[in-house]
Amino acid sequence: MESLVASIPAGGAAAAAAAALADRAGLVRPKNRLNAPPAEPYAVPGLPLIGNLHQLKEKKPHQTFAKWAEVYGPIYTIRTGASSVVVLNSTEVAKEAMIAKFPSISTRKLSKALSVLTQDKTMVATSDYGDFHKMVKRYVMTSMLGTSGQKQFRDTRNMMVDNMLSTFHALVTDDPNAPLNFREVFKNELFRLSLIQALGEDVSSVYVEEFGKVISREEIYQATVVDMMMCAIEVDWRDFFPYLRWIPNRSFETRVLTTEGRRTAVMRALINEQKKRIERGEARISYLDFLLAENTLTDEQLLMLVWEAVIEAADTTLVTTEWAMYELAKHPEKQDRLFKEIQEVCGNETVTEDHLPRLVYLNAVFHETLRRHAPVPLVPPRFVHEKTTLAGYDIPAGTEMVINLYGCNMNKNDWEEPEEWKPERYLDGRFETADMYKTMAFGAGRRACAGSLQAMNISCVSIARFVQEFAWRLKEGDEDKVDTIQLTSYKLLPLHVYLTPRGSKEMNS
Numbered sequence: 092m093e094s095l096v097a098s099i100p101a102g103g104a105a106a107a108a109a110a111a112l113a114d115r116a117g118l119v120r121p122k123n124r125l126n127a128p129p130a131e132p133y134a135v136p137g138l139p140l141i142g143n144l145h146q147l148k149e150k151k152p153h154q155t156f157a158k159w160a161e162v163y164g165p166i167y168t169i170r171t172g173a174s175s176v177v178v179l180n181s182t183e184v185a186k187e188a189m190i191a192k193f194p195s196i197s198t199r200k201l202s203k204a205l206s207v208l209t210q211d212k213t214m215v216a217t218s219d220y221g222d223f224h225k226m227v228k229r230y231v232m233t234s235m236l237g238t239s240g241q242k243q244f245r246d247t248r249n250m251m252v253d254n255m256l257s258t259f260h261a262l263v264t265d266d267p268n269a270p271l272n273f274r275e276v277f278k279n280e281l282f283r284l285s286l287i288q289a290l291g292e293d294v295s296s297v298y299v300e301e302f303g304k305v306i307s308r309e310e311i312y313q314a315t316v317v318d319m320m321m322c323a324i325e326v327d328w329r330d331f332f333p334y335l336r337w338i339p340n341r342s343f344e345t346r347v348l349t350t351e352g353r354r355t356a357v358m359r360a361l362i363n364e365q366k367k368r369i370e371r372g373e374a375r376i377s378y379l380d381f382l383l384a385e386n387t388l389t390d391e392q393l394l395m396l397v398w399e400a401v402i403e404a405a406d407t408t409l410v411t412t413e414w415a416m417y418e419l420a421k422h423p424e425k426q427d428r429l430f431k432e433i434q435e436v437c438g439n440e441t442v443t444e445d446h447l448p449r450l451v452y453l454n455a456v457f458h459e460t461l462r463r464h465a466p467v468p469l470v471p472p473r474f475v476h477e478k479t480t481l482a483g484y485d486i487p488a489g490t491e492m493v494i495n496l497y498g499c500n501m502n503k504n505d506w507e508e509p510e511e512w513k514p515e516r517y518l519d520g521r522f523e524t525a526d527m528y529k530t531m532a533f534g535a536g537r538r539a540c541a542g543s544l545q546a547m548n549i550s551c552v553s554i555a556r557f558v559q560e561f562a563w564r565l566k567e568g569d570e571d572k573v574d575t576i577q578l579t580s581y582k583l584l585p586l587h588v589y590l591t592p593r594g595s596k597e598m599n600s
């Protein structure tokens with residue numbers, strides 16, 4: 092064992108860990124070169140033809156991958172039918188793949204469902220790294236998500252948080268003893284913000300020609316966000332057996348094409364309304380106005396990019412903030428610590444984005460939530476298009492790659508008591524500020540998330556203002572409801588809480 096570890100190439104700590112774990116589990120290693128470490132990562136035993144597919148039936152593969160990592164180590168391969176997939180479960184190896192080995196792993200491998208829903212990679216997030224990606228990432232950063240883009244929408248973000256607080260106050264006044272549904276309130280305001288940024292208007296309804304009727308904002312949300320998220324995890328078994336592609340899979344095709352068609356009809360209607368506004372000479376600050384002025388995209392590309400801005404703004408920030416409020420409501424002592432920090436830093440002033448750099452504990456709450464409840468547990472799949480090495484192992488061209496952020500953040504070698512939600516872990520002096528980004532919740536390297544600044548601005552200011560104005564308490568019996576659903580890690584059961592306005596009699600007594 093000793094000599095095996097010693098012979099592992101530099102940078103192969105993950106391989107060493109894998110070898111140690113596999114030795115302990117008595118596993119057979121793949122073919123070795125004489126006196127050399129295993130050439131390729133360990134293969135999780137599976138069945139002929141289907142490989143490991145039968146072990147991944149549940150729609151939460153990140154949890155299965157993390158369990159396998161405890162046996163096979165931080166890097167291993169699985170087979171999904173005809174494809175070979177390398178799965179990464181530690182920060183060190185994931186970083187190596189996303190940063191150092193990026194040139195060999197810069198393309199995406201999409202499922203059939205995702206290819207249809209993204210119009211064959213016509214989005215920033217799903218496109219392969221190349222001229223189109225560079226151009227559209229620049230567009231989205233310049234107009235909306237970079238530092239100056241974000242400044243333009245600061246009033247919109249403030250309005251969003253003010254509206255949420257007004258709704259909370261109204262609900263509490265209405266019935267102080269009823270738990271309120273956090274997600275309903277946050278979701279409505281966040282979706283409004285995403286429409287204002289993307290389209291320039293606080294759209295409340297739109298006429299959709301294909302449906303022959305006017306649809307409400309709630310229905311727009313359903314067609315452009317909820318249905319798309321659910322459909323994105325639809326599985327076409329032919330993805331795993333390309334040689335059987337000739338066999339029809341009609342129920343899958345109907346479901347995906349119908350969902351895609353509804354999204355496109357709604358987005359077309361929304362964009363056409365705004366084009367009429369622009370023709371009337373009413374320019375506004377929005378992503379759509381910016382893209383039209385650039386005049387470099389086809390109608391189809393324009394539609395996809397504007398939809399991307401809507402869905403990305405409306406989803407993960409909600410997931411993160413809901414989990415953060417769940418944890419703070421569950422841990423009153425941590426909520427108190429945050430409240431005290433806010434009082435010390437802000438006094439009687441309302442928390443604003445300007446205060447964020449000085450709210451150290453708030454920042455830790457945000458990053459610890461991203462770690463414990465990674466909103467994007469699996470990085471959108473990558474594809475190894477030219478052979479490379481990872482953690483000292485050979486990875487052949489044509490391998491698919493899954494980066495399991497959930498697995499990285501639950502890895503006991505990287506994190507003490509990873510199951511625990513402990514913002515303090517960043518504040519005990521052993522961590523650098525940069526360590527918070529160790530969660531890689533936003534990915535890393537050239538494909539890192541474009542919207543991390545917006546997510547942080549919205550989530551952190553919301554959390555701070557929610558705690559500044561109310562004391563939060565979970566609905567009885569909800570303490571252990573940590574199940575998730577969907578592509579992003581939504582809480583399975585929406586958060587229900589009791590809010591008590593700070594300064595009210597109950598709080599002071």
Ligand code: HEM
Pocket residue numbers: 189215216217228231236400403404407408411466467470471531532533534535537538539540541542543545546
């Ligand atoms: C807490 C909230 C968020 C999390 C955890 C998150 C996470 C991620 C992750 C893991 C990736 C993939 C990175 C990779 O492939 O290496 C990504 C990409 C991306 N995200 Fe986010 N995201 C969040 C919020 C947002 C928001 C608010 C927007 C826009 C409004 C956004 C826009 C994007 C875009 C455009 C990409 C593609 C970047 C590229 O491929 O170059 N994200 N995000």
